[in-house]
Amino acid sequence: MRRMLKLLPIRFLSAALIYLVAGITLGTLDALGYGSFKSVHSHLLAGAFFTLVIMGSMYQLLPTIIGAELKHRSLAEFQFILANLGFISLAYSFLSNYSFLKVAGLIAFISFILFAFEIFATALSVKDFYRRSLAIWFFLAAVVYLVVGSAYALAGVLGITSFSAARHAHILTLGFVAMTNFGGLYELFPMLSLKKLHSRRLGEVHFFIANIAAIGMFLGFPERGNLFILSSLLFLAGFYLFAYNLTRTYFSKSHGPEVEMDISARFMAYALAFGVAGVTAGFTSATLGFPGSFTHVHLILTGWVGLTIVGAMYHIVPMLTWLEKYSTKVGQEGVPLIQDLYNKPLAKALFITLNTTLALFAFSSLLPALSIFAVPLAIAFLVFAVEMLLVLGR
Numbered sequence: 472m473r474r475m476l477k478l479l480p481i482r483f484l485s486a487a488l489i490y491l492v493a494g495i496t497l498g499t500l501d502a503l504g505y506g507s508f509k510s511v512h513s514h515l516l517a518g519a520f521f522t523l524v525i526m527g528s529m530y531q532l533l534p535t536i537i538g539a540e541l542k543h544r545s546l547a548e549f550q551f552i553l554a555n556l557g558f559i560s561l562a563y564s565f566l567s568n569y570s571f572l573k574v575a576g577l578i579a580f581i582s583f584i585l586f587a588f589e590i591f592a593t594a595l596s597v598k599d600f601y602r603r604s605l606a607i608w609f610f611l612a613a614v615v616y617l618v619v620g621s622a623y624a625l626a627g628v629l630g631i632t633s634f635s636a637a638r639h640a641h642i643l644t645l646g647f648v649a650m651t652n653f654g655g656l657y658e659l660f661p662m663l664s665l666k667k668l669h670s671r672r673l674g675e676v677h678f679f680i681a682n683i684a685a686i687g688m689f690l691g692f693p694e695r696g697n698l699f700i701l702s703s704l705l706f707l708a709g710f711y712l713f714a715y716n717l718t719r720t721y722f723s724k725s726h727g728p729e730v731e732m733d734i735s736a737r738f739m740a741y742a743l744a745f746g747v748a749g750v751t752a753g754f755t756s757a758t759l760g761f762p763g764s765f766t767h768v769h770l771i772l773t774g775w776v777g778l779t780i781v782g783a784m785y786h787i788v789p790m791l792t793w794l795e796k797y798s799t800k801v802g803q804e805g806v807p808l809i810q811d812l813y814n815k816p817l818a819k820a821l822f823i824t825l826n827t828t829l830a831l832f833a834f835s836s837l838l839p840a841l842s843i844f845a846v847p848l849a850i851a852f853l854v855f856a857v858e859m860l861l862v863l864g865r
Contacts, residue, residue: 483527490519511565519558542592553582609654616646663736669719680709738782745774765836
């Protein structure tokens with residue numbers, strides 16, 4: 472475990488898993504009436520967990536895609552410390568009546584600026600980086616949204632400008648998180664499915680549609696007038712185009728003989744279905760008031776983003792563990808396969824449990840009896856977190 476923590480992406484992913492456990496625990500206590508932890512629960516999950524997973528994944532994927540090292544590794548290592556200090560400070564401020572919010576927000580913002588600088592510096596170190604992969608386009612856009620969204624929040628906390636929590640949440644969700652998810656799926660899903668992306672050109676069109684829509688929704692959110700509705704419709708159309716591209720990829724011919732789909736790709740494929748359902752629910756909620764924001768938010772964040780993260784970590788964590796511990800021993804002694812580093816029956820059980828409980832719990836606002844599925848859903852995510860930490864020690 473200690474050896475693996477020398478790898479910068481693993482540090483981010485390990486810390487993210489700890490925040491996942493803490494966020495689920497506090498959310499459970501809140502649901503059971505043992506305190507009021509809604510704010511810290513949401514920020515530990517949608518803030519710390521999502522953000523650190525994204526940062527760790529970008530620090531791994533970006534250099535790999537463009538064939539370069541991180542431009543300033545020591546800066547990235549310092550940024551890891553600062554980001555965690557920021558998230559811990561934010562959690563403390565939420566638990567102490569926002570007493571530390573300004574300082575915590577400033578610390579987090581500085582860490583985001585450093586992250587953005589490192590990502591752009593690394594990408595720009597390669598002349599034709601934008602040609603290497605469509606994922607790079609989305610990653611760089613995502614980083615910009617992270618800075619803009621956090622700057623907007625900090626300005627609001629400092630009293631520089633008015634602040635809308637909903638606007639803040641949407642620019643980070645539609646901008647930072649969604650753009651990262653788009654880029655990650657464009658890169659990883661074809662690779663893990665042993666397929667070639669159906670159409671890069673469609674992906675490029677989707678990139679511009681998604682960004683125009685995200686900016687339009689951010690600007691039009693307070694009034695939710697015509698700009699917001701039109702931008703929502705545009706984002707929906709872009710997401711359908713994205714889903715079409717990946718679906719055509721999935722049903723295309725394999726590079727080699729047909730084999731059972733990798734567990735990572737299976738999680739991502741089902742995540743895509745949750746994403747389509749989530750953006751559709753978001754548009755109908757905004758225009759018709761049905762099925763409501765709770766269903767929309769959980770289908771997107773827990774379903775699309777959450778399952779994509781689970782799938783990505785089932786690939787990245789075992790792969791980095793194998794490369795660090797076993798790659799130099801090939802030909803000298805027997806070494807396990809990458810997929811041997813995680814428990815396959817457990818992975819399949821988690822796949823079934825997460826997909827089933829997510830689908831049911833998302834509609835608990837319409838049918839309260841379905842709230843019971845929050846328990847197995849939380850347990851499944853906790854088991855996943857423990858399993859990933861155990862992989863690092865194998």
